[in-house]
Amino acid sequence: MEPQVRTLVDIADTPAALAGQADIVLERARWAAEVFRRFDQKLTMSIVDAVAKVAHENAGRYADWAVEETGFGVAAHKKIKNELTAHPLVDFYRDQDFVTPRIDESRKMVEIPRPAGVILALTPSTNPIATINYKILIALMTRNAIVISPHPAARECSVDAAHLLSKVAQEAGAPDGVIQIIEHPTIPLVEEFMRSKKTSVTLATGGNAMVRSAYSSSNPAIGVGPGNAPVLVDDTADIDKAAKRIIESKSFDNSALCTNESVLIALESIDKRLCQALRQNGAYICDADDVERLRRYLFHDRGFNVETVGRDAVWIAKECGIRVPENIKVLVAPIGQIGVEEPLSREKLCPVLAYHVVRTRSQAISQARAVLRIAGAGHSAAIHTSDETAAMEFAGAVEVYRVVVNAPCTQGAAGFATALAPTFTVGTGYFGRSSIGENIGPQHLVHWTRLAYNSSPDEPFGSYHGVSVNLAGPLPTAPADGVPGSSRSTLRPSSSSAPTEGSTDPSREELRKLIAEELRFILRH
């Protein structure tokens, strides 16, 4: 009979067990971070590049896996996202160095980068692999250890991807434990991780509850709120291009990105033309009955129907009994009001676009502000216009930190169709009850120790070129004495100043033993 390892007394759900589990993972990460911070830029980037390469190569495989496991999104689009968060992400930051101290002669300052330490990274089910790639790479660029807490719905592909990247990182010389993943995340367990003193910062992307929880954990957190992007199509816009971009954006990965357009606000004067153009690009414009079906199907008492996240338009239409042609990409739902009484003005992580017509620009702005009052504060908005005044007025009024102009919002706000930083964590700043308002990047995972000289001209600045901090690299491996293949431990010869008495001199003792052994050998043979 084979022995079985059984649990007689199960304590897995007790606070002690949860805390213990979190602690050991985080302490391993702390050790890894402590060694990682001794690495120089060259070694650091060679690890980053090795990981990016494998992330890139596996983009398609994990895209398929994520779609299969979660049931949502478009594999081809996920593949693009997974790729964008590999090489292009690294290349975007290639010229920035988060490792080497900077010398600023004019301000008489030296700035030494200090990694955060241990990053706890929450990753969503909507963009599981892209977010993992992105968070791991920005952590590695800044010599941080990272512990990933995957969304349970995307657990398997996430665990596999994190293990793969961890292995690659280690093979490229990263310290053991630099990348870890919580294999069986539960809310109480993740909360233990968030509240542990060993977590330096929580990088929270995902549900609002988790983000708020990260902020209440008493640890530093970079959490981002939900999106609910209004998109304004102005009467000066190139209507065809606008429609094309909006459909492209809404159908990208079936709107699983939080930067997707939620409510399209159109000026009355272009309403007809825009609807026509939207239709031409694959939209189905719902009638009042369809809208009511959508409303009831997408929102129930508990909120948004998560079943629909990342589903395609035809699937959704079928589910709620709207008959549409098979080639439809986006369902456009005209709504007469924006606000609490209209659920369709809330965030919709699916290719359903609310459509609201306004008479004037100022009404457009107040309606856009209303959209963001429901949700999405601090996140994203878009405008299609050729009038700079309209763009400025809009951007200065809506409470978001990025307004994408004449581009698909999904891609544009995340930095993939604009010059914004490529990201899967869109900082929602103070409007969105978050600490950072820009697209999160490696710069947010490192702080700088500033060596600041007396500014008086009497006190000259030192010469810091060629002076470095301790970048000794990995720890040397300690010997395991006597184990075949392990180096011997160092034995220093004793100094003559030592008050040795006879047999306490180890070298003499050794010698005597050797001679005795030799004698024995001779006598024997």
Add this chain to the structure above:
Amino acid sequence: MSEAKLDFLDRSRAFWNPGKTQDWQDMGIDLVIDRREGYYLYDMDGHRLIDLHLNGGTYNLGHRNPELVQALKTGSERFDMGNHHFPALARTALAEALAACAPSPDMRYTAYGSGGGEAIDIALKTARHATQKRKIVSIIKAYHGHTGLAVKTGDDRFSKLFLSEDTEGEFIQVPFNDLNAMEDALRGRDVAAVIMETIPATYGFPMPHEGYLPGVKQLCERYDALYIADEVQTGLMRCGEIWACTKYGIEPDIMVTGKGIGGGIYPIACVLISERCGGWLKEDGFGHISTGGGAELGCIVAMKVLEMVQRPEVRTMVRYISDYMRAGLDQIMAAYPDFFIGIRQHGVVMGLEFNHEQGAKPVMKHLYDNGVWAIFSSLDPRVLQFKPGLLMTQADCEEVIRRVEIAVGLARDEVMGASHHTYRKSA
């Protein structure tokens, strides 16, 4: 020292153990451990110590590890010590968990003691039964405990005191790392077993030379003796694998684990026995009886210990801790080359060697004054036992190194005189 402590020490002398109580005072160690948590001990006067003694690995996972305390608490809602005569859920479950991670595939049974010594006695009795021979070979200065048979395998200081030394010539001792002496002892084919601590702890962790332990195992096979591995101190991941003997390629016939297996909260010790050595368990299963041996609550704790030490994170931590400590100690050794002359190391089993026959004692004393508790090797006081826990934090390791550097400097001045001081800045 507080009045309260003075008074307590008087009571300790009066009611517990006058000799032991006084010896520590004479060595300048006035430690009375009160609170304890993680790798910290707090003296009854409040002095905090980082524990690098861990009672030989008993506190591998820290003092009062919360998960172990929880396992004990939850366990006690259903179990107690149990009835040692009957098949018992927890005892069998632990035996299976041990069999699943045993150092040899044909290890099957587990017999239980309430402590290491008893388990060693069981191992020796098992070997005698299996081979129908009496002689036991151990290492000079070995330490396997103080029970009836175990004490005879060790230094006679502890057996003679009680008129319990071997008078029948059944217990033979040979020098460590000497295969020729081992062969001489085994050649007569009248030896039941060689009992071997994988790295002799109490002797200051002299390290087995490459090939020594496998050589001993081969000799055992050649001369029909059994190989008993005492993994009481070296086991449970301290050397980076669950059992240190496997690092040396040894598959023992019988293995003993103790100390840390009880997590420091419920004493228990286990003897793993291969199928071919377990005959007595069939012939007369009541052959060894121990009311406290394998108490079921202890089994519950031990199962948790086994699960915890086998977590992949622990393996990494042990590597980090041993590499980090080694790097720090190497620097200190370079700063005091005339005094601190060697490091014996395998994983977090370490011995620091000082150039004086009692050299580890002043180091221990100065470490004590500087907030670190590490004990000298009683059978080789040149060597300080340096035994960090499996879960030590980087911060605590850094604290330890910082304090060791100070203490070694002070001890060196005390032993060798400050005038010869050739302090070199550490690299």
